[in-house]
Amino acid sequence: MTQRRVLLQAAAGTLLFTLVPIAASAKTANMVAVRMWPAEEYTRVTLESDAPLQYKHFFVRSAKPLRLVVDIEGLALTEGLRRQIADVKADDPYVAAIRVGQHSPGVVRLVMDLKTEVKPEVFLLKPFGDYQYRLVFDIYPEHPRDPVGRILAGMAEDDDPMGDLLGEASSTDGDPLGDIIAGLGKDTSPPKAAEKPKSTAGASKPASKKSPKLIIVVDPGHGGEDPGAIGRRGTKEKTVVLAIGKRLAQLINAEPNMRAIMTRSSDHFVSLGGRVQIARRAKAHLLVSIHADAWVKSTARGSSVFALSQKGATSAAARWLAKSQNESDLIGGVNIANVDKAVASVLVDMTSSWTIGYSLSLGSAVLGEMKRINRLHKAQVEQAGFAVLKGQGIPSILVETAFISNPEEEKLLKSSAHQNKLARAILTGIKKQLAADPTILNS
Incomplete structure (x- = not known):
């Protein structure tokens, strides 16, 4: 195995970002796909091939705009790759x-023109699933x-997302929870x-500012x-769960005493640990994970609601x-x-029996509303070891809105009207549970 060090001759300010060994490939790799996932949080560029790629990447800082250069050995530059x-x-x-472009015999060069200073993370993934x-x-x-952080900064002047909820009485009878509970109980329909x-x-x-x-x-x-x-x-x-999630967040934010934070608001990947970290940083009171079954x-067919289990799944399907x-x-x-060990560690079971009990009650309330707009796959809340629920330490449910593998329900999931119904049903279930048991407000 040899190691090559190549810098652009005309770029005096070139910074070599990383260097990996490059070995002669047993066969030329073929590019299967090139994909790009733009998002505010980060942009992902994926090069999928039928064999591992030998590569190195570096910045050309003297260029305008700033460039990220990737040299890949053993890759054929074909018209298909150009397209x-x-x-x-x-x-x-x-x-x-x-x-x-073809940088040199046997080396394909990929150049990304950048709009700003960046910190790229580059890694290889082995085949998994369809990839x-x-x-x-x-x-x-x-x-x-x-x-x-921006959302939380707009909610309260201090670090407590609940503001002065427990610090001052907000209702005429001296009950500090009065106003928020009254707002939840008067009308359970958004x-x-x-x-x-x-x-x-x-x-x-x-x-109000301190509401x-x-x-x-x-x-x-x-x-x-x-x-x-x-x-x-x-x-x-x-795609459909993002649309439903956005509609649910809009409904929640229309409530005077609620605020929604989305784990993702665009088509980009968020790891399970990243989702947990968002909820924990937000000091959230509830989490609703939205999915579409298959x-x-x-x-x-039918809708389902799941909560975390500490004793194993309630069914083989769950x-x-x-x-x-x-x-x-x-x-x-x-x-x-580069997985943050602190983030990875929160994927252990942090729930208590009270958290699971409240999650089950919340799930039942949501399930009761879901059956008004769709057939239920299971009449009761099921339980299993979902990692996204396991790491929260707060009441959390996972809603399987419908079976996307069912042609009729697939059509419904694409419908804006049905997406609205699903979002409303989830929020109505949340409000009914909060009105019936407001103890979550003290958490």
Whole structure:
């Protein structure tokens, strides 16, 4: 094995970012696909091939714009590869353009023109599921944006998302929980105007600067490299659950004493640990993870709600579903070498019997509303070891809105009207549970 060090001769300011050994390949690798996932948090560029790629990457800082250069040995530069690169739409905050060329015999050079200073993470993924070998570039900004921090900063002056909820009486009878509970119990149906957040904001009575907020994390499953289940008409789970999640977040934010924080608001991958970290940083009171089920038989149908189990799954189907959902990191692609140990550690079971009990009650309330708009797959809340619920330490439910593998339900999931019904049903269930048992407000 030899090691090559190549710098651009004309770039006096070139900084070699990393160097990996390059060995003669046993055979030429063929590019299967080139994909790009733009997002505010980071941009992911994935090169999928039928054999492992030998590569090195470095910055050309003297160039304008700043460039990230990737040299790949043993890759054939074909017209197909040129078209794959040309098809990539670099409409994101960090990458202005991508181009490819034959740098030298046996070496293909990929150049990314950057819009700003970045900190890329580069790693290889072995074949898993439907994917072959993947070379992944996660391009993070030099100065990361913090959407969770911005939301929390707008909610309260201090670090407590509940503001002065327990510090002052907010109702005439001296009960500090009075106002928020009263607001939850008067009408368990979200206002129709909530479908149009702009007009609702003007019509609703705004909360005061120190008004208490119940923080609900809305977690649309999958995203980016991880499509989730795929319907027979090609509908992707990640797409419909993101649409439902956005509608639910809009409805929640239309409530004067609630605030929604989404784990993702675009088509990009968020690891299970990353989802947990968002909820913990937000000091959330509830988490709702949204999914769309699938089964080998297209006749399977109906909505389901799941909570975490400390004693194993309540059914074989629940155990299978939890296993498939927990494989999201392997499908979406996580840089294992750089996983924050603190984040990884929160995926252990942090729940208490009270948390699970409240989750089951919350799930029952949501299930009761779901049956008004769709058949139920199971009449009771099921339980299994879902990692995204396990690491929260707060009441959390996973809602399987419908079977995307069922053609009729796949069609419903794509419908804006049905997405609204699903979002309303979830929020109505949350409000009914909070009105029946407000103890979560003290957590």
